[in-house]
Amino acid sequence: MITTLKSSKDVSKIVYVVDAAGFFAGVPLYLDKPSFTVEEVLKEVKDLSSRQALDLAVSASKIHIGGYTNEDVHKVIDLAKELGEYGRLSKSDIALLALTHNLLKGNYRVVVISDDRSVQNIALKMGADTLGIKRKEIKKPRRYVYVCKSCGYVATSPGTCPNCGIELTRKNWAGG
Ligand SMILES: [Zn+2]
Secondary structure (H helix, E strand, C coil): CHHHCCCCCCHHHEEEEECHHHHHCCHHHCCCCCEEECHHHHCCCCCHHHHHHHHHHHHCCCEEECCCCHHHHHHHHHHHHHHCCCCCCCHHHHHHHHHHHHHHHCCCEEEEECCCHHHHHHHHHHCCEEECCCCCCCCCCCCEEEECCCCCCEECCCCECCCCCCECEEEECCCC
16 A cells, blocks of 8 residues: 555654544555554544444454644644635544644655545645555645635635625645
8 A cells, every 4th residue: 555655754654644534444554664643533433333443443452542642733724724624524633634734844744644634634734644544645735715606706715605695616726
């Protein structure tokens, strides 16, 4: 799976950052490098078999609970706004991305394992690699805008058009 990674950072410093979907799929049990998650994600894993697998991984030190700072959170929010992903991230998504940012500062080569395209998008923008679980990951960051189909009003986050009151449509922004 990791043959698709493109980063030039030292392979010996690869770490994985795993979201709740990864735990449901049993991902940490076969990973060969240090794997991290955040408390917020652990709380999402409640069904018994996933929980048992996770407890096993934590006790075998296959999963580490990572920390992050307010600065990391602010960086994630800035990037989410820049890419048009703001408003599409849960609290645990933001925490997981803040952890990713923190690990990248430590010069780790970080691989974020998630099926969430918004999480993947921001991770890529930070310089992390991404790996999908049940569907193929995106490879390059994308910028989205929110457009009114009626009058052409453009916004950087989801919502309704201030002129027409209709729901804005998410669009991949092709401009420079
Ligand atoms: Zn409009």
